Amino acid sequence: MSDAPHSYVTEHVVAYDYRRSVGPVLGRFFTALRDDKQILGTRAPGGRVLVPPVEADPESGEGLGTDDLVEVGPGGRVATWAWVNEPREQHPLRRPFGWALIQLDGATSGFLHAVDAGEESRMHSGMRVRPRWRSERVGEIQDIECFEPEDAA
Amino acid sequence: MSEEKQPVKSITTPTRLVYQWAATGTQAAFLNRIARGELIGQRCPECRNVYCPHSGNCPRCGVATTETVDVQDRGTIITFCIVRVPSENIDLKLPYCAANILLDGSDMPFTALLDECEPADVRAGMRVEAVWRPKEEWSNTFENIRYFRPTGEPDVPVEKLGAWV
Numbered sequence: 404m405s406d407a408p409h410s411y412v413t414e415h416v417v418a419y420d421y422r423r424s425v426g427p428v429l430g431r432f433f434t435a436l437r438d439d440k441q442i443l444g445t446r447a448p449g450g451r452v453l454v455p456p457v458e459a460d461p462e463s464g465e466g467l468g469t470d471d472l473v474e475v476g477p478g479g480r481v482a483t484w485a486w487v488n489e490p491r492e493q494h495p496l497r498r499p500f501g502w503a504l505i506q507l508d509g510a511t512s513g514f515l516h517a518v519d520a521g522e523e524s525r526m527h528s529g530m531r532v533r534p535r536w537r538s539e540r541v542g543e544i545q546d547i548e549c550f551e552p553e554d555a556a
Numbered sequence: 557m558s559e560e561k562q563p564v565k566s567i568t569t570p571t572r573l574v575y576q577w578a579a580t581g582t583q584a585a586f587l588n589r590i591a592r593g594e595l596i597g598q599r600c601p602e603c604r605n606v607y608c609p610h611s612g613n614c615p616r617c618g619v620a621t622t623e624t625v626d627v628q629d630r631g632t633i634i635t636f637c638i639v640r641v642p643s644e645n646i647d648l649k650l651p652y653c654a655a656n657i658l659l660d661g662s663d664m665p666f667t668a669l670l671d672e673c674e675p676a677d678v679r680a681g682m683r684v685e686a687v688w689r690p691k692e693e694w695s696n697t698f699e700n701i702r703y704f705r706p707t708g709e710p711d712v713p714v715e716k717l718g719a720w721v
Binding site: 410412413414415416417418420421422423425430431433434437438493542543544 | 573
């Protein structure tokens with residue numbers, strides 16, 4: 404056996420379950436997903452409605468709280484999107500899907516979620532979508548499995 | 557909607573990264589040699605320190621190490637830690653001793669398991685040697701060494717451990 408370079412490759416996994424407290428505003432957001440199949444946003448000055456809700460106005464830094472929560476959606480329109488041909492292990496869907504910024508009805512900001520459109524040719528900006536709810540909801544963003552086209556059967 | 561449910565106070569976000577580690581040429585040389593039951597290190601051309609296992613460069617001088625030298629499979633405990641708490645993915649009987657060992661011929665200690673020794677008897681300066689797996693189980697891995705154990709030689713006086721303590 405020689406000391407000549409020889410290729411050695413091993414696989415490593417770094418995994419960590421990170422638990423974070425969500426605070427009063429996102430706490431209400433996740434509770435509403437779980438218990439009421441409702442999507443909440445924050446009413447901010449200037450007629451803006453931000454989803455998911457926030458504890459501070461991203462423009463002015465002014466504090467916003469649970470009094471500023473409003474229900475939005477559940478339907479909305481795709482603003483922008485990117486198609487995923489080969490879903491990875493931790494993607495929400497096992498088949499090709501679109502990541503989309505969805506402007507939910509009543510909201511002024513985009514809400515990032517997956518759209519199960521079947522094929523890329525069905526995706527377009529402006530398309531109407533609605534949430535598909537998970538049957539066993541636990542209070543996390545995956546309580547919405549994905550969005551699907553409103554004209555789906 | 558359920559009346560008994562508590563409001564959501566936290567969420568769990570799993571983080572998982574799968575990556576491949578590829579040995580550099582000099583690291584591969586180390587793995588080739590350990591498959592034969594031999595340990596090698598590399599010497600820094602500037603400060604003359606020997607590193608084992610080596611990464612291919614000197615962490616002090618920042619230059620490539622090129623000269624390969626033999627390192628013994630025995631050495632001296634510099635520091636140690638008696639581990640009494642279990643940890644995921646570490647399948648060892650508690651308590652166990654993780655020892656920082658300076659191998660003879662090397663200038664940089666590395667961490668290895670110490671066994672055949674009661675936790676209360678471990679000390680800095682203790683002389684130890686590698687216990688290898690049976691030869692037929694050897695492959696290109698540091699796991700060819702099962703653990704280190706005391707040799708019974710007289711301790712190295714702590715003042716002779718120099719900058720390490």
